Amino acid sequence: RKEVEQDPGPFNVPEGATVAFNCTYSNSASQSFFWYRQDCRKEPKLLMSVYSSGNEDGRFTAQLNRASQYISLLIRDSKLSDSATYLCVVNIVRGGTSYGKLTFGQGTILTVHP
């Protein structure tokens, strides 16, 4: 079983739609959670961190359910420029130590069309 699992999609939505991505992680020792965005043929970039209480950044809302080991990302009022791959990322602690290594999911492809 992969440590971080995502539905690869693709998700094809019209502009203005609301779309949600889900992610599950297998290691309960995971301590930190993030969403990265990767544009086609570009490097991944941090989109937002995910906090236990849930957090929002403009049209983007991230939520974490530690009990279910589940992370979500909601995008409201989708724009054409939101088209990208969204990577679910966790920082897994082993042996009580985190070296800062991030573990990435497969990514979910989003295409927003006019």
Place this chain on the structure above:
Amino acid sequence: DTGVSQDPRHKITKRGQNVTFRCDPISEHNRLYWYRQTLGQGPEFLTYFQNEAQLEKSRLLSDRFSAERPKGSFSTLEIQRTEQGDSAMYLCASSPRRTGDTGELFFGEGSRLTVL
């Protein structure tokens, strides 16, 4: 440009040849990471340096792979006796402190390797 830079951006080689990639991190960052990404997959961790010390290596990093960061600044990733399965994008990233604090790794644009 003060971001992470990688060289070469593209490399085509024949099976069995050796290749070396270079990464120059953001200057004040003491942590440097190598990841590998294949089509349709997320980046997979290969190895990690804090300053010049290599602190972790993935099981993915076979004996044919070696990475160095001799002076705690730039890093090199060498692949010996390349195989077709080594074809991938090799991404370098750096960060200034514990990634668990911010989750932000700053990635370079990657070095794409094609093994014929």
